Amino acid sequence: MASALPSAFASPSAFAPPGFSSAPTEVRPSLLPSTPLLRGAAELASELGARQTFEFLLGRHLDANPRQYTLTPADLAGLMADLAGPARTVLDPACGTGALLRAAAPDGPAPRPEQADQRLHAQDAVPDLAALTGLRLALHTRAGTRAAAGDTLRADAFPELRADAVLCHPPFNERNWGHDELAYDARWEYGFPARTESELAWVQHALARLRDGGTAVLLMPPAAASRRSGRRVRADLLRRGALRAVVALPVGAAPPYNIALHLWVLRRPDKAPAQPEVLLADVGQFAGEGRGGPDWRAVRDAVLDAWRDFDGAGRLDERPGLARSLPVIALLDDDVDLSPARHLPPPTAADGAGRLTDVRERLGETLRLAADLTPAPAHDPAQPAPRWPLTTVGELVRGGALVVRTGTHGGHARVPVLTDHDVLSGTGPSGTLPESDEEPVLTEPGDVVVPVLGGGSVARVVDDATAGAALGRNLVLLRPDQAALDPWFLAGFLRGTANNRQASSYASTATRLDVRRLQLPRLPLDAQHRYGARFRALDEFDRALKRAGRLGDQLVRGMYDGLTDGSVAPD
Template identity: 50%
Template sequence: MPDRPEVTAAEIARLAGVGRAAVSNWRRRHPDFPRPVGGTDSSPTFALTDVESWLRTQGKIAELPLLERVWRLVETLRDPAGHPAVPLVQAGAVLLLHHRTPERWAALADQPDTRLATGLPRALADTARTVLGPDGAAGLRQPGLLGSTELDLARLLADLAAAAGPADAFEQLLTRYAEANTRQLSPTPPEAADLLAAVAGVPATVLDPAAGLGALLLALPATTDRYGQDTDPVTAALTRLRLALHAPAADPAPLPVDLRPGDALRADAYTGHTFDAVLCQPPYNERDWGHDELQFDRRWPGGLVPPRGESELAWVLHCLAHTRPGGLAALLLPPTVAARRAGRRVRAELLRSGALRAVVALPAGAAPPYGVPLHLWVLRAPRPGDDFRQVLMLDAASASPGSAEVAEGGRDRVRWPELRRTVLDAWRAFDLAAREGLPLPPDRPGRHRTVAAIDLLDDETDLSPARHVPPAAPLGGAAGFSHLGGRLTELLAGLDDPGALLPEPIDAAGTAPGGGPAGGGGPVVTLGELVRSGLLEVHSSGTGAPSRPAETGLTGTPVLTEQDLVAGSAPGAVLDRSATGADALPLTRPGDVLVPALGGGTARVVGPDGPPAGAALGRQLHLLRPDPAALDPDFLAGHLRSTAVARRAASHASTTTRLDIRRVELPRLPITEQRRLGAAFARIAVFDATLQRAAALGRTLTQAATDALAAGTAEPPPAP
């Protein structure tokens, strides 16, 4: 393991935002380019500090962001033959020290390296033992002596913790790790985790037998006793640290958190234990889940062993076996589990016992794999004498019946506030009736239906909601079609003439038609330089403001999410002011520019035609607040939507593109010229937003007409 961080030519290219060929040219053309310190002749490595110094001297990069410097050290500390996340465990332990016992770091920070190398491990071990208990601390496997690179990492983590807070700092590192290891990790997104937690209510104890990075456990309040298991002991250690960092620093220790390593199906760590709730997104399509060695396992009801190809049903039965009588289990499953013929007998047993209470079809993009519309299964462990045998079939994958838009799949298109209300309203009404013996809520065509278990027991026992929920009445009738058609006509009529929006070409002399100067070219300035000069403020939301769904209308401070910004829709959540620090969050003002942290070519100006003022920021958003006397907001937003600008300022992980906002370059132009260009950018943005609304309404109108004709509730129009 190197004493100091080293980078390859490809990593140097990413640092400078250039291609690898440019780095090769620099090595040939510049005799002062740093010499290789390792690697091979064909793939040399260079000292990161030397490379950074050279790049800054040449003006090829600005100061490397703090998070990027921390991540470089984490990557440097990875043992190629070991687990890639081991350095993250060490980083989490350091952040836990800052979270729970910051005075220990204050006493060590100014010590020389020789004393810090031995004193910091003792402080980390003491804090972990106090917060996580002896077993939890032992699972972190911290070294007793730290090297120079590890000390450098600890000092940078102190700066990152001071800037973002220990919990948010760890979240940023986990996000980078998950993005770089998508084949090994598929974290449940926080919105889906919050939905499962809301379905479970407020249990006293909860188990996640396939915890991963702990998203489902994190969605529960810190007062809940949380238990989990994961096959990877390093991932279990990361989850343990993540939960501890999100628990308030004043909570008594040790925390009620128990994460154990091991395969939950083959080596159940909680044999004989039951919990108030079990939440799980199990691994999918596993062939080698232990079918042969678990033939006589006590978790299978009546000795009914799940078929070899039905690993998901094995997880369902495992979760049910760990749910106390009357307790609830909720699992995210692929839709094929509801219909595969091999699993028919297990599904039938779940129906006969009364355990299965609801199957909810979610839209594609709700959770990984994002291209598949997953199902949420909700079960209650049977209690003696409970003869309730009804199942709620809920189709939340389609648009709301009677809505003006058609639901589209995709991670960024899921309307979580609406989806959450749809699922929770139907489930809570059904569950209350089941538990209290009240009349069941009426069916809602196109959305949900209560089906007797005996009616589902046939040759297929297909539990897909789409097969059992009656379709909504097609939107038809003269009034309905007239309203949609009139609204679409209004939108189309409101569009500017596209020809009036087309830019005028610039001649070879750099002059626009009419003799005016060209709008671009010339010297540029980065947003980082504008921030340092005081002409621009940048606020990054990180994990976002604490929010709650607007269950009964938007009363309170709205929280604008990344999905709201991309779709141009109104916020559907409000600020949870009971959370620590909620009142100190920045709120949007007219003239602010909002940009998704993951890029995507979206940038909107807060104002009458854009996002609302007075909103808090959800996760993964940048708020840019320019000085209007020196920087026009529409000019700034227009350049941020530019393909070339976004590409030059992008940093890439394996599956995402992240916008390094401070590297964005703008041409240096007088404010009058900025406003001239900004007005043109604003007209194009309004045209684009109107066109998107018209396209969505047009799809709704054509689908409604198709449905009405297919259902026989309308006649074709006269032939032209």
């Protein structure tokens, strides 16, 4: 069903909710929805509701085609919408699945006055994505929505639009963007982009679709800030006051996850600034730990605080290592390099030395803790291994000793989400839930959470710090009756390598764990507590080793940086 989702929505205007319109699209017979597909979708919608069904099917489709689409994470989309500010008319000319426009639309019961009668405009070169975005926005927002399919640069669907805000995650590094046929296009007010500068074509398209004083926020590759082929366009954007800020994001903020992408904030000039300055910020220090992605709360607070102070005053005092504003004239050299890291003052030597001292002390404490937690020697290997009677998770569920819940694809609760990456890396909840009518599964102390994809033997016991988070996708929650089953005993035996191997099934590209087939011994509660205490100590040792590794990396990197920038003396 999931793989056929775009086919079912190839002609959305025939059955879209009121307020949705789409540019006419020819529907080939091979793309017409099948009767079983529609019947299955209708049955699911009657059970879950339209919004939740749509998000479920969309999630399944995206999971099945991870390389086909470039997605904008919800946290990043929210930050971009906040930088643009409340807007009545919003355009996304490369809409993908509509994440940016969803973030820009009000989701509360009463929108701000400037968002009343909001109009959303979406275009994408892929007809399926334009249709998906139109339906998604019509289901999730009160705004009027127009979605169109077509190549935005070559066939703009909204040539007369003058929007309050433009949000865009354009395709990167495209050579075939229309350089030859668009040489005399009126949109190139700031200079004709080179063939290798497709991103600067998208920047100028966004400015051309703004009203005077309107704001555009674009996600950009870092090379766009420094390539020599784009320096003339960058220089004119600066001279005329159109480029207001460049923000370097942490690595892992959005695909491609191995590159620290930039945000460009632009404003269509309604008058020439008297003393133009541009904001440069770098929040790469908030990259986070493990696979959980950036510390989005810290990123959001730092970026919005710097932007609002700068936007209100037209300048920003230096914030060492984080942000500053520079006069435009200071950037108009031969390179016009806008990379924030090249212009930001480093942290003061005292700050850097203080941080290194703190990291060193924390590393020493962690290493001492790890030494204290080192497991005791094993018992005499000559002793025979015990032979327990075994049971399975499925049998415990049927007997009432366990409750099994699976992660949701959406929810209406505004709570952090525990993702499978969080469980695997041992970090705190880092995800967010798409809005839907579904009731999220909230964790409680003593729950055991198990990832079902990837083939690893991992089980995490929920503590007080994690309790209350929503359970994310690809996770199974086991809630034991603690009068009959010790949570740490349960989690410890579920982590056994042989146990996981016998409960796993293998597809061509992934390994999936059938949690109900996992085994554990039938032991009295007092024996469970003894095993549970041992497993808990092992878990603390494991976390101490990981923490020591991260602190060690920070100390080594800080020492290299300090020695090379002069903030640390060799003696």
